[in-house]
Amino acid sequence: MNFQRIGGVCGLIAAGTYLFGIGLLLGVLExxxxxxxxxxxxxxxxxENQFIMYIWNLVIWILNAIVLVILALAIHDRLQQKAxxxxxxxxxxxxxxxxxxxASGMLSNITLGTVSTLYASDPVQAGAFLQSLTAVEEGLGGGNELAGGLWVLILSWGALRTEAxxxxxxxxxxLIGFxxxxxxxxxxxxxxxxxFGLGFIVWFAWVGIHLLRN
Known part of the structure; x- marks a missing residue:
């Protein structure tokens, strides 16, 4: 399997991580x-729910970041000659x-373990610690989507100009970028x-299938 096809598989996995995260959030966690x-x-x-939260963090943060790197490099290989x-x-x-x-995923895992330990001895302190770390997590990867928006916007603009x-x-x-x-x-x-989030499910799958087929 060449690198383009590997990138295509990673695009489908990236879409899957979003679907998994949204499904688990709406269907179980909330x-x-x-x-x-x-x-x-x-x-x-x-x-009380450490295991399922570890799984959630692993998929939506860690796995997503790994496949995102591979997908981005595969697309870079596809576009670098034309744009x-x-x-x-x-x-x-x-x-x-x-x-x-x-970084958000790693911080989430550390937060989960520390909060669970603190809660056993001081629930109020555990809540205060969680509030502080949640703000940091939001700033890194959840509160705004500047980096991801710039990536897909610039990439799509260049691909549109060159018909890649x-x-x-x-x-x-x-649209996702804006x-x-x-x-x-x-x-x-x-x-x-x-x-942004729902649009990326479609875009990741679309790009993944494109790379696999071409």
């Missing part, structure tokens, strides 16, 4: 009490994004963040 504003209650939830400048700049942002995602990918795929990528940049504005973030 109904069980995850995601409220009471940090002490959230600390209790984490301490070298666009490809280089876009790939730089992709690697930055992957690093932020990976299909026009609908490139327009989809540009949605990602819009998350910098708190008033827009709830809507544009959803567009």
């Amino acid at each position: 109904p069980a009490g995850y995601g409220g504003t009471d940090m002490v209650a959230q600390a209790r939830f984490l301490s 070298p400048a666009f490809s280089q700049v876009a790939t730089s942002f992709a690697l930055i994004w992957a690093g932020l995602v990976l 990918f299909s026009k609908p795929m490139n327009l989809c990528g540009m 949605a990602g940049l819009s998350t910098l504005f708190p008033a827009l973030a709830p809507v544009t963040g959803a567009i």
